[in-house]
Amino acid sequence: MTPIRHLTILGSTGSIGESTLDVVARHPDRFQAVALTADKNVEKMFEQCKRFYPSYAVMLNAQSAEQLEAKLRVAGLGTMVLSGIESLEKVASLPEIDTVMAAIVGAAGIRPTLSAAQAGKHILLANKETLVMAGRIFMDTIRQYHATLLPIDSEHNAIFQSLPQHYNGDLISSGVRRILLTASGGPFHKADLQTLSTVTPEQACAHPNWVMGRKISVDSATMMNKGLEVIEAHWLFNVEPEKIQVVVHPQSVIHSMVEYIDGSVLAQLGNPDMRTPIAHALGYPERIESGVQSMDIFKIAQLNFEAPDFERFPCLRLAYEALSKGGNMPAVLNAANEVAVEVFLAGKIPFTVIPAIIEHVMESIDRQEITDLEDVLAADLRARETARKWLDTQAWQRGQ
Ligand code: NAD
Numbered sequence: 001m002t003p004i005r006h007l008t009i010l011g012s013t014g015s016i017g018e019s020t021l022d023v024v025a026r027h028p029d030r031f032q033a034v035a036l037t038a039d040k041n042v043e044k045m046f047e048q049c050k051r052f053y054p055s056y057a058v059m060l061n062a063q064s065a066e067q068l069e070a071k072l073r074v075a076g077l078g079t080m081v082l083s084g085i086e087s088l089e090k091v092a093s094l095p096e097i098d099t100v101m102a103a104i105v106g107a108a109g110i111r112p113t114l115s116a117a118q119a120g121k122h123i124l125l126a127n128k129e130t131l132v133m134a135g136r137i138f139m140d141t142i143r144q145y146h147a148t149l150l151p152i153d154s155e156h157n158a159i160f161q162s163l164p165q166h167y168n169g170d171l172i173s174s175g176v177r178r179i180l181l182t183a184s185g186g187p188f189h190k191a192d193l194q195t196l197s198t199v200t201p202e203q204a205c206a207h208p209n210w211v212m213g214r215k216i217s218v219d220s221a222t223m224m225n226k227g228l229e230v231i232e233a234h235w236l237f238n239v240e241p242e243k244i245q246v247v248v249h250p251q252s253v254i255h256s257m258v259e260y261i262d263g264s265v266l267a268q269l270g271n272p273d274m275r276t277p278i279a280h281a282l283g284y285p286e287r288i289e290s291g292v293q294s295m296d297i298f299k300i301a302q303l304n305f306e307a308p309d310f311e312r313f314p315c316l317r318l319a320y321e322a323l324s325k326g327g328n329m330p331a332v333l334n335a336a337n338e339v340a341v342e343v344f345l346a347g348k349i350p351f352t353v354i355p356a357i358i359e360h361v362m363e364s365i366d367r368q369e370i371t372d373l374e375d376v377l378a379a380d381l382r383a384r385e386t387a388r389k390w391l392d393t394q395a396w397q398r399g400q
């Protein structure tokens with residue numbers, strides 16, 4: 001019998017967190033959710049505690065933790081409620097857990113995810129921002145503490161599945177020529193360029209194929225998501241950006257491909273449902289049921305491919321630029337993007353200003369080497385401050 005896996009789910013109330021619990025619920029004999037964490041969604045966390053009986057529930061927000069505590073006591077549940085970033089780090093490294101689903105959104109995920117790596121856990125990584133901000137530090141930490149890492153991002157999970165089974169981190173000796181990283185192109189892939197300045201947050205979040213959190217949905221609309229994924233693939237698979245070809249594939253059926261030197265191209269296909277990569281990583285190396293429906297290949301009928309349009313999607317160009325500059329630049333890119341997306345979602349800036357903010361911040365901050373987490377957090381903070389300062393000086397912002 002397969003030994004039971006004891007899980008911490010960081011970001012359990014989010015889109016990936018809920019999909020993870022959906023798969024977990026299908027296999028009570030295999031998985032136990034020991035700790036769940038969220039920012040401030042008390043209602044959803046309460047529902048999850050009633051259903052999964054975790055030992056710990058962490059709310060980042062202290063007031064939310066108090067509210068959750070009160071509800072749990074009334075319901076007679078013994079879940080221990082904690083709050084704050086230290087508690088997120090604590091539950092990511094508990095001795096009684098072996099596996100951590102890292103599904104917090106954004107830079108906020110970095111400290112608990114690193115804590116899981118330092119504790120030598122088996123990490124299922126959805127929080128791509130950790131790799132973008134601190135790729136080298138994170139990968140070194142994984143090796144140093146004998147942690148293990150499986151990608152949840154659908155493209156990276158597809159690449160992992162298409163690489164040789166015991167891929168050693170070296171494309172050449174593995175006979176791999178290049179990676180084909182697919183992208184849907186998002187909701188504005190065909191939109192008239194003139195209309196982009198007036199799109200609303202709701203339109204930007206209405207992804208044609210995937211249902212996701214709001215931040216990654218906007219990233220998909222700007223294609224920054226693909227840029228972050230190029231950086232993610234670079235660190236995960238030790239592959240240079242020249243060997244990563246972004247391919248716009250509007251159906252999101254092929255989740256990515258690996259081309260070998262003999263001309264073979266291996267791909268992983270499936271319905272666009274994150275429960276597939278989640279179940280793959282949770283069950284690995286075994287295959288387990290995910291609840292995802294069988295793919296109707298006749299209904300799909302066609303698969304299309306196009307080269308990416310860097311003029312329409314300047315964020316993609318900026319991400320390549322940050323990766324090639326290296327050092328603090330990917331962390332700067334990521335932080336500037338987080339600020340830009342936040343103010344766009346708050347209705348304060350036009351969609352087309354997102355890349356303008358990021359470009360301004362990248363031009364304003366000098367390239368510096370990164371040696372430790374403090375350097376990464378300093379770069380993140382500086383980029384956020386620079387972005388906010390610039391926003392304050394802009395006319396359309398003053399007019400609000
Ligand atoms: P989401 O917004 O739906 O959920 C985010 C989760 O993180 C929530 O549980 C929230 O409470 C928690 N959270 C938010 N801010 C926090 C903070 N400051 N501190 C602690 N916790 C915080 O996001 P999502 O779409 O599930 O994405 C999660 C991660 O997975 C992101 O890094 C995203 O890029 C990645 N990812 C998501 C998808 C997808 O289909 N949703 C696909 C690939 C990768």
Ligand code: MG
Pocket residue numbers: 153154155229
């Ligand atoms: Mg993805």
